[in-house]
Amino acid sequence: MSTPPMPTTGLAMVRTLGLVAAVCGALVVAAYQGTLAAVEANRRQALERAVLQTVPGAVRMRAFVATQAGIVPAEGAPAAAGERFYAAYDARGRLLGIAAEAAAHGYAGEVRVLYAYDPAREAITGLTVVAHKETPGIGDKVMHDTAFQANFRALDARLNAQRTALANPIRVVRHGAKRAPWEIDAIAGATVTSRAVGKAVNASAQRLLPLLAAHLEALRQDAGKDGT
Amino acid sequence: MNTTRLELRTTPHIKAGRTVEQIMRAVLLTLVPVCAFAVWQYGLSALALIVTVSVACLASERLANRLRGEASTLGDWSAAITGVLLALSLPPGFPLWMGAVAGIVAIALGKALFGGLGHNVFNPALVGRAFVQAAFPAAITAWVPAYAPGRFAEFIPSTLTPPLMQPPEVSAWAQAAVDGFTGATPLARWKYDGVLTPATDFLAGSVAGSTGETGAVLILLGGLYLAARRYLDWRIPVAVLASAALAAWLFQLWAPERYPGPLFVLLSGGLMLGAVYMATDMVTSPVTPLGVWLYGALIGVLTVLIRYFGGLPEGVMYAILVGNALTPLIDQYTPPRAFGTGGGR
Amino acid sequence: MNAQPPRPTPLEEFLEGIWRQNPVFVMILGMCPVMAVTVSAVNALAMGLATTFVLTGSALLVSLLRHWVPREVRIATYIVIIASFVTVVDYLIQALSLQLYTALGAFIQLIVVNCIILGRAEAHASKNPPLPAVLNALGMGLGFAIGLLALGSVREILGAGRLFGLALFGADFQPWGVMVQPPGGFFVLGGWLLLFNWLKKRQGRLQPAR
Numbered sequence: 001m002s003t004p005p006m007p008t009t010g011l012a013m014v015r016t017l018g019l020v021a022a023v024c025g026a027l028v029v030a031a032y033q034g035t036l037a038a039v040e041a042n043r044r045q046a047l048e049r050a051v052l053q054t055v056p057g058a059v060r061m062r063a064f065v066a067t068q069a070g071i072v073p074a075e076g077a078p079a080a081a082g083e084r085f086y087a088a089y090d091a092r093g094r095l096l097g098i099a100a101e102a103a104a105h106g107y108a109g110e111v112r113v114l115y116a117y118d119p120a121r122e123a124i125t126g127l128t129v130v131a132h133k134e135t136p137g138i139g140d141k142v143m144h145d146t147a148f149q150a151n152f153r154a155l156d157a158r159l160n161a162q163r164t165a166l167a168n169p170i171r172v173v174r175h176g177a178k179r180a181p182w183e184i185d186a187i188a189g190a191t192v193t194s195r196a197v198g199k200a201v202n203a204s205a206q207r208l209l210p211l212l213a214a215h216l217e218a219l220r221q222d223a224g225k226d227g228t
Numbered sequence: 229m230n231t232t233r234l235e236l237r238t239t240p241h242i243k244a245g246r247t248v249e250q251i252m253r254a255v256l257l258t259l260v261p262v263c264a265f266a267v268w269q270y271g272l273s274a275l276a277l278i279v280t281v282s283v284a285c286l287a288s289e290r291l292a293n294r295l296r297g298e299a300s301t302l303g304d305w306s307a308a309i310t311g312v313l314l315a316l317s318l319p320p321g322f323p324l325w326m327g328a329v330a331g332i333v334a335i336a337l338g339k340a341l342f343g344g345l346g347h348n349v350f351n352p353a354l355v356g357r358a359f360v361q362a363a364f365p366a367a368i369t370a371w372v373p374a375y376a377p378g379r380f381a382e383f384i385p386s387t388l389t390p391p392l393m394q395p396p397e398v399s400a401w402a403q404a405a406v407d408g409f410t411g412a413t414p415l416a417r418w419k420y421d422g423v424l425t426p427a428t429d430f431l432a433g434s435v436a437g438s439t440g441e442t443g444a445v446l447i448l449l450g451g452l453y454l455a456a457r458r459y460l461d462w463r464i465p466v467a468v469l470a471s472a473a474l475a476a477w478l479f480q481l482w483a484p485e486r487y488p489g490p491l492f493v494l495l496s497g498g499l500m501l502g503a504v505y506m507a508t509d510m511v512t513s514p515v516t517p518l519g520v521w522l523y524g525a526l527i528g529v530l531t532v533l534i535r536y537f538g539g540l541p542e543g544v545m546y547a548i549l550v551g552n553a554l555t556p557l558i559d560q561y562t563p564p565r566a567f568g569t570g571g572g573r
Numbered sequence: 574m575n576a577q578p579p580r581p582t583p584l585e586e587f588l589e590g591i592w593r594q595n596p597v598f599v600m601i602l603g604m605c606p607v608m609a610v611t612v613s614a615v616n617a618l619a620m621g622l623a624t625t626f627v628l629t630g631s632a633l634l635v636s637l638l639r640h641w642v643p644r645e646v647r648i649a650t651y652i653v654i655i656a657s658f659v660t661v662v663d664y665l666i667q668a669l670s671l672q673l674y675t676a677l678g679a680f681i682q683l684i685v686v687n688c689i690i691l692g693r694a695e696a697h698a699s700k701n702p703p704l705p706a707v708l709n710a711l712g713m714g715l716g717f718a719i720g721l722l723a724l725g726s727v728r729e730i731l732g733a734g735r736l737f738g739l740a741l742f743g744a745d746f747q748p749w750g751v752m753v754q755p756p757g758g759f760f761v762l763g764g765w766l767l768l769f770n771w772l773k774k775r776q777g778r779l780q781p782a783r
Contacts, residue, residue, distance in 0.1 A: 008643035016642055020650050023634075024657035031661040038668035046671045107539065131675070135750065138365050174420070189369065191420065192539070326747075337760075362751035392734075394747040 051086045051099045054126045055116040058088035058096045064219070066211040071218055083208040087219055088116070095220045097125060098212070102204035106196035109133030111142070115201050117157060117209065119216050123181075124170075124201065127152035132193070139193035148187050148194065156181035157205050163213045165206055172198035248345075251459045251510075252305035258450030259312050259505070265433065265443040270320035270372070271379025273387040274439050280324045282311030284331030292340035306345050310334055313505055314353040316440025317498055317545070318360070321372045321384035321398055325391040326364055330356040350552045351509045354545050361545070370398050371413055371436035373406035413437050414496045415541040424488055430495040441498040451504035460508040463517075467524020468503035468531075469494060475532040487536065499531060502544035512552040519555075519562040527551040586705045590713030596689045597720025597762075598769040603687045606680045607721060608758035614737050616676050617725025621718025623662045623677075625711065627684050630658040632698040632710030639699050651694045652685070659685045689717060720765075727761045728752045 051061045063074035067082035085100040097118040103110050116126035129143045160167045168182040172195045178185035186194035266274045289307035293300050314334055334356025342348040361368050372384050386395035399411045413436045414425035429435050433442040455462035473490035480487045507527050514523045527547045534543025596602045611617040631654045642650050663681050667674045693713055698706040730736055732753035734746030751757045
């Protein structure tokens with residue numbers, strides 16, 4: 001059974017490794033090809049579910065990228081070319097609002113949210129926490145706390161006269177101290193996480209909304225195209 | 229035949245040595261007034277909490293004895309002290325079932341697993357408290373006001389929560405019971421709202437806090453008695469309190485508008501209870517003279533740092549646990565010079 | 574050549590990883606996923622099955638190739654094989670459920686560095702014919718899955734009041750926050766080790782002949 005160890009030639013090693021790598025490569029490619037369709041469908045579905053949940057009444061959505069030059073559909077646009085967002089439409093193809101992802105550092109890690117923006121009312125109209133690592137029982141209240149969620153039913157997000165930034169930056173205030181429509185009332189005891197949500201939404205809105213403002217009409221027309 | 233029994237003994241001839249039981253009994257006795265004051269402040273709920281947690285600790289100790297096949301160690305009173313101290317460090321309206329969990333964890337995890345009294349690395353009561361702090365962060369920060377009118381007739385609503393269930397929200401009850409109650413401890417009010425509670429409120433015990441931490445004067449008296457009887461090392465509480473006061477004073481000197489003074493730091497939260505009764509646990513504190521000072525100073529400074537810069541408003545518990553963890557190291561690096569050695573040039 | 578110990582029967586081969594050499598409770602191997610993904614029973618089971626898949630697949634391939642792989646490059650070869658199976662299982666989980674994929678996070682890819690897998694490839698699969706190798710790997714994988722499930726169930730029951738997503742105690746249940754955080758993993762693992770060792774000790778007392 002056991003042959004005395006013989007020095008292996010370099011060629012044999014290369015041959016073995018090459019062969020194994022080829023077999024394994026084929027295995028990986030086959031698995032990738034086999035699952036690609038299902039994976040993509042899953043991705044789309046998860047995102048769509050989140051967007052439709054955040055924009056009330058929406059039944060269909062489409063991804064776009066907003067750049068200085070204009071708005072282009074996300075399919076085919078190079079990644080990281082601009083601000084990505086999702087336009088949500090109702091059954092008749094009317095633009096109901098847009099949704100975008102935002103993220104900021106919370107108490108224990110990144111808090112990622114998806115917020116809805118209604119161009120007609122120039123306000124943020126909904127918010128879903130997509131992912132977080134906050135303390136269960138305290139920070140994770142941002143997911144379901146109804147009083148906190150109420151902040152995002154009509155959060156003022158008007159642009160300034162030059163349309164370069166928000167007229168009033170969105171900010172988080174201490175629990176019970178909300179006075180202006182662009183302020184977010186923090187959850188008592190979960191101020192840090194509340195602040196992270198506000199900071200994320202503000203940063204994203206400051207970047208995205210000015211880009212969006214000039215091209216809203218194009219977005220509305222795209223709805224028709226999408227509907228056919 | 230006539231035999232005489234000869235007893236040979238070496239010096240010193242102390243008639244009655246101090247035994248573990250004696251010390252523990254004295255510590256427990258000095259805790260009685262603190263408990264009584266807590267019950268006076270919070271009524272039935274405080275009483276039920278103290279009893280439940282103590283029983284949980286005693287039962288766990290007995291069970292550990294049985295599993296190890298050894299004689300009962302309930303007689304050394306240490307499990308009872310753990311129970312009482314643990315109960316005193318929890319909020320008065322803490323659900324009883326969570327209190328029982330804390331007691332079981334304190335003895336099972338904090339003490340029995342290490343091999344019983346004398347072998348534990350951490351103060352068992354604080355282990356129990358740290359566990360429920362991590363497990364039930366919301367319940368352990370639900371404060372209720374002292375001197376509620378009906379406190380001897382009814383329980384705080386959260387006290388009788390059924391096991392495994394969530395306690396009801398007590399803020400509405402608390403506001404109805406005592407007008408103007410904010411539901412926050414003085415430390416939390418200072419940290420999040422910038423409101424300083426006057427010292428007189430602390431002395432009257434009319435602030436929100438853990439069951440036993442608001443009777444600062446009684447705790448201090450108990451500590452003085454124990455120190456006078458040499459049942460606790462007076463240097464530890466002195467080092468803790470002095471270093472905390474010094475740190476607070478330096479911070480205040482640096483930015484008076486931002487940081488409260490030493491008096492507030494000493495009276496608020498569980499510093500007094502921790503310094504006198506928890507940091508002084510003989511098993512988990514250093515034995516060398518220099519080590520004791522270092523240990524106390526570390527706890528005092530850490531407490532202030534955690535309170536000022538940490539995520540939570542109170543830091544005594546973690547400061548003492550860190551001190552416990554460093555105790556072997558402190559002992560190793562501060563050996564007392566044996567008489568007649570070293571120092572030579 | 575010295576006399577070899579009797580070859581273990583297929584059943585013994587299979588049972589080795591489940592009881593006598595259980596990766597979680599006896600060998601204490603692969604602790605990263607044990608701690609990190611066992612916050613719920615579903616995650617734990619998925620992780621356990623994914624590991625079983627990689628373990629079994631690589632055991633088969635390593636065993637088949639055992640006469641052709643030169644000693645000098647065997648580790649490299651095993652890692653290439655294991656990494657391929659990990660990639661396959663990564664795609665499979667993505668296709669199955671994106672939610673599960675995000676919950677398991679980087680730990681799927683990290684199966685590649687799980688010491689159980691390389692350890693079994695080196696210690697067992699490379700020295701045995703395909704059938705015993707696969708049986709042994711299957712047992713090891715299932716033993717690992719059982720261990721993960723044991724942790725995941727307790728942590729989900731206490732940490733969320735659910736088991737496999739099913740609410741057990743009603744809406745008023747108080748979740749034990751610490752159980753779904755990393756320290757909870759250590760507490761529960763400690764508890765299981767206590768129980769497992771106690772059982773082993775008792776078993777040893779009952780049949781001292783073994």
